[in-house]
Amino acid sequence: MEKDTRTKLIDTATPLFADNGLAVVSVRELAQAAGANVAAVSYHFGGKEGLYHAVLEYQFEPIAAALERIKTMSTLPPVERLSHYASLVAGVHHQRPYLLRFVHSELTSPTAAFEAVIKKYIPRIFHFLHQSLAEGVAAGDFRPGLDLGFATISLAGILNFYFIVRPMASQLLPINEFSDERYVNQAFAIYLDGIRRKDNE
Amino acid sequence: MEKDTRTKLIDTATPLFADNGLAVVSVRELAQAAGANVAAVSYHFGGKEGLYHAVLEYQFEPIAAALERIKTMSTLPPVERLSHYASLVAGVHHQRPYLLRFVHSELTSPTAAFEAVIKKYIPRIFHFLHQSLAEGVAAGDFRPGLDLGFATISLAGILNFYFIVRPMASQLLPINEFSDERYVNQAFAIYLDGIRRKDNE
DNA sequence: AGTTGTTTCAAACGTTTGTTTTAAAAATAG
DNA sequence: CTATTTTTAAAACAAACGTTTGAAACAACT
Numbered sequence: 001m002e003k004d005t006r007t008k009l010i011d012t013a014t015p016l017f018a019d020n021g022l023a024v025v026s027v028r029e030l031a032q033a034a035g036a037n038v039a040a041v042s043y044h045f046g047g048k049e050g051l052y053h054a055v056l057e058y059q060f061e062p063i064a065a066a067l068e069r070i071k072t073m074s075t076l077p078p079v080e081r082l083s084h085y086a087s088l089v090a091g092v093h094h095q096r097p098y099l100l101r102f103v104h105s106e107l108t109s110p111t112a113a114f115e116a117v118i119k120k121y122i123p124r125i126f127h128f129l130h131q132s133l134a135e136g137v138a139a140g141d142f143r144p145g146l147d148l149g150f151a152t153i154s155l156a157g158i159l160n161f162y163f164i165v166r167p168m169a170s171q172l173l174p175i176n177e178f179s180d181e182r183y184v185n186q187a188f189a190i191y192l193d194g195i196r197r198k199d200n201e
Numbered sequence: 202m203e204k205d206t207r208t209k210l211i212d213t214a215t216p217l218f219a220d221n222g223l224a225v226v227s228v229r230e231l232a233q234a235a236g237a238n239v240a241a242v243s244y245h246f247g248g249k250e251g252l253y254h255a256v257l258e259y260q261f262e263p264i265a266a267a268l269e270r271i272k273t274m275s276t277l278p279p280v281e282r283l284s285h286y287a288s289l290v291a292g293v294h295h296q297r298p299y300l301l302r303f304v305h306s307e308l309t310s311p312t313a314a315f316e317a318v319i320k321k322y323i324p325r326i327f328h329f330l331h332q333s334l335a336e337g338v339a340a341g342d343f344r345p346g347l348d349l350g351f352a353t354i355s356l357a358g359i360l361n362f363y364f365i366v367r368p369m370a371s372q373l374l375p376i377n378e379f380s381d382e383r384y385v386n387q388a389f390a391i392y393l394d395g396i397r398r399k400d401n402e
Numbered sequence: 403a404g405t406t407g408t409t410t411c412a413a414a415c416g417t418t419t420g421t422t423t424t425a426a427a428a429a430t431a432g
Numbered sequence: 433c434t435a436t437t438t439t440t441a442a443a444a445c446a447a448a449c450g451t452t453t454g455a456a457a458c459a460a461c462t
Binding site for chain 4: 004036038039043044
Binding site: 020152154158167182191194 | 220221222224225302305306308309310311320323324327331347348350351352353354355357358359360361362363365366368369370372373374383384387388390391392393394395396397399
């Protein structure tokens with residue numbers, strides 16, 4: 001078995017890195033949690049940063065796949081493209097519960113992996129949203145006065161913020177039941193209604 | 202002068218802690234950046250965590266003030282209360298540009314300061330929003346089917362996410378000009394239009 | 403001027419960090 | 433069976449960590 005300890009290390013490191021950050025988690029703590037030897041990290045990944053990089057690449061796999069699907073959407077009407085994006089967000093976070101922790105951690109305090117991983121995917125997503133919004137305005141679906149850059153951030157924010165705070169939310173908020181799909185549906189509905197062109201425009 | 206190095210340390214530590222986190226910033230790096238001695242941190246704050254705690258308390262000052270103002274709003278109609286909250290968000294982030302970094306850092310990977318500081322303020326804000334939304338629904342202003350817990354997160358998300366990613370946004374997004382007030386105004390308008398009761402409801 | 407309390411400083415303390423090095427053991431493949 | 437790769441264990445490494453120490457410098461006040 002070639003990849004037994006390799007994958008075991010990645011699986012164990014994922015929640016530890018996501019919760020505590022690259023710097024806080026020590027190699028010894030990591031190895032013990034994975035049931036592996038201290039030297040295994042250097043042996044397989046060339047060091048702690050190498051393991052972190054491997055974790056991040058695995059986390060971004062579904063985003064790469066989602067971006068491929070996004071390419072095929074250019075013929076769809078803007079509203080449907082945004083709707084697809086919303087369900088894509090829910091699906092990706094369901095597949096990779098820790099992904100957004102890494103994205104946000106890299107956005108706020110970038111490590112060496114920022115250039116290699118984050119800068120590769122995030123701008124493409126924003127570009128897709130930005131362009132879909134622009135076409136929606138041009139088609140008369142959305143409010144003509146929209147600031148597109150801000151509206152892009154608003155959509156990303158209203159959809160993703162929930163997944164950022166969710167791990168702590170049960171301690172802080174009086175929420176009965178957490179359903180990612182229900183959240184995304186309502187949030188997207190609010191957003192879409194909010195940017196729609198009104199009759200008096 | 203008693204508080205010269207004290208405040209100098211707090212001021213210097215604020216962006217360092219905000220950008221890199223409590224664990225990553227070393228006391229020596231901190232002291233050198235502040236032009237102080239290594240021992241000054243232990244002397245004035247009892248240690249690195251004490252300094253972090255002092256930084257956090259200073260950051261939360263405007264939130265405490267905002268919560269006081271919120272108390273006086275109970276007589277206002279729900280829409281205006283939410284609108285006040287939106288401009289309060291903009292004002293607080295203007296006063297304390299690093300505040301949200303700390304809030305989010307504590308939400309995702311809590312330090313010892315979480316219980317003492319975060320748990321003290323955040324639930325009150327969410328309670329205020331939750332209640333305002335509930336009254337708005339009861340008054341017929343907002344859609345009757347709204348999930349209030351989710352709608353609370355949506356509002357917090359659409360307003361705050363911008364301030365989380367803004368430091369990195371210029372590298373990632375094609376945004377011409379950053380204006381916090383303009384962003385908050387448009388984002389809140391989108392949200393408010395999105396939760397408004399429609400004619401057919 | 404002299405006393406007292408506070409603040410600053412360089413140096414040192416004991417720990418922990420990531421990584422490397424040995425060697426032996428285990429597993430895999432040809 | 434042999435050769436290669438992987439895993440384990442224990443030890444060692446320099447570097448960096450947070451904190452403490454004791455003396456020196458400073459300030460405030462009688």
